[in-house]
Amino acid sequence: MKRKKIILYVLLSVLVIGGAVGIYIYKEYNRAHKDTAGLKPDFTVAANDLLKEFESNEQASNKKYWDMVLSVEGMVKDVTRDDRGFYSVILGDTTSLSSVRCSIDSIHGSEAASVKRGHIVSVKGICSGYNADDMLGSDIILVRSVIGQ
Amino acid sequence: MKNHLLLATVLMLVATSSFGQKFFTKSGKIDFDATSPASPEKIEGVNRTATCVVDTKTGAIQFAVLMKGFAFERALMEEHFNENYVESHKFPKAEFKGSIINNETINYAKDGTYSVTVKGKLTIHGETKEVETPGKLTVQGGKINANASFSILLSDYKVSIPGLVADKVSKTAKLIISCSLEPLKS
Numbered sequence: 001m002k003r004k005k006i007i008l009y010v011l012l013s014v015l016v017i018g019g020a021v022g023i024y025i026y027k028e029y030n031r032a033h034k035d036t037a038g039l040k041p042d043f044t045v046a047a048n049d050l051l052k053e054f055e056s057n058e059q060a061s062n063k064k065y066w067d068m069v070l071s072v073e074g075m076v077k078d079v080t081r082d083d084r085g086f087y088s089v090i091l092g093d094t095t096s097l098s099s100v101r102c103s104i105d106s107i108h109g110s111e112a113a114s115v116k117r118g119h120i121v122s123v124k125g126i127c128s129g130y131n132a133d134d135m136l137g138s139d140i141i142l143v144r145s146v147i148g149q
Numbered sequence: 150m151k152n153h154l155l156l157a158t159v160l161m162l163v164a165t166s167s168f169g170q171k172f173f174t175k176s177g178k179i180d181f182d183a184t185s186p187a188s189p190e191k192i193e194g195v196n197r198t199a200t201c202v203v204d205t206k207t208g209a210i211q212f213a214v215l216m217k218g219f220a221f222e223r224a225l226m227e228e229h230f231n232e233n234y235v236e237s238h239k240f241p242k243a244e245f246k247g248s249i250i251n252n253e254t255i256n257y258a259k260d261g262t263y264s265v266t267v268k269g270k271l272t273i274h275g276e277t278k279e280v281e282t283p284g285k286l287t288v289q290g291g292k293i294n295a296n297a298s299f300s301i302l303l304s305d306y307k308v309s310i311p312g313l314v315a316d317k318v319s320k321t322a323k324l325i326i327s328c329s330l331e332p333l334k335s
Contacts, residue, residue, distance in 0.1 A: 033224045062241065067217065080176060086197055088176060101175065103198060103218070128217035129241045131200055136173055136333070141198050141215050 036105060036124055037146045039069045047074025047091040047100045054130045054140055055098070065127045070142060072100050073122045079115050087112035089123055089147065097137020102145035111147040123147055172293050172330035173202040179214055179326055183303070185319035192318060194219035194230060201328045203293065208252025210267060210295075212245040212326075234308050235274050243273045245280075255286060262287045267297060276306040284326070293330040298323065 043065065045053075050072060054061040074091035077099055081087050087109050092099035102123045104112040115121055125142030132138045177199030183192045199214040216237035221227035231237045247269015249255070255263045268281040284297030300321045303310065310318045 028225055029223070031224045033227070066238065066241065082176065082178075082197065088197075101198060126217075128198075129215040131213050131215060131242070133200065133213070135171075136175065136200060136202060139175060139198075139200070141218055143198075143218055143220065 041071035177328035208249035
């Protein structure tokens, strides 16, 4: 009788644990990307200051900002929309080739549509790094960005 | 006065000859596909922020792309790509430096689609390998569309796939490049 009870408990425990693991795996597998709009920025910085920081020390800046949530304020140099409707907002000084290029999250595309050249805006996004280029100008790339945060 | 005129003429000639010689984009698209026949779903990522520059005079062609910029539909897949496979915190950038080996067959002044062969060195995950691929350049209205598609062996770039999912992820990755290049005005 006692043995039967133990087996029952063991079976129940296995079922509960197995079920919990199954639910966890299912949820993890189907986990959606976090909406940047709901994320608190790790750093709030002006576009030109951020560019200067990366230009002066790329390695240290990458260590500090890479994969961080940045809220970057700057002047809009350009707004582009590609053939599939994805927007990019380019921030920085028009006299310089270097920019902070923000790929706008597709669920926030409509907000980018109203942004015009010359506007001062804040863009919040995830820093994916720095592309140094003497000829084309260097860029800091923000992905999954949202406007006006 | 004569010297000034001469200088102005030389400067103008230099400016005219260099205009349109280089074409570039900072919003090139690269699709990454490592779906294997046994994959339960598509393993695809896309990067829309690739930098590409083509020198029409020499045929030199370069790409640079930040690995963290590859977007996957599933958050977990994107995390695995960055953390376990390409280790983008250690190797944030992938680069290609090469040339169009049949550059002399392309008339950049005439609209049309030209078949090209591009050869050069591709660096991913800190590993550099020689690659060669056919592609297409379409010259239209003073712009160039560059398209190519080729496969790489992930083990060539020391990208290791954990045993548990080894049959779910392809051993090769297909890269599809699509760039719309504009003349560099400088």
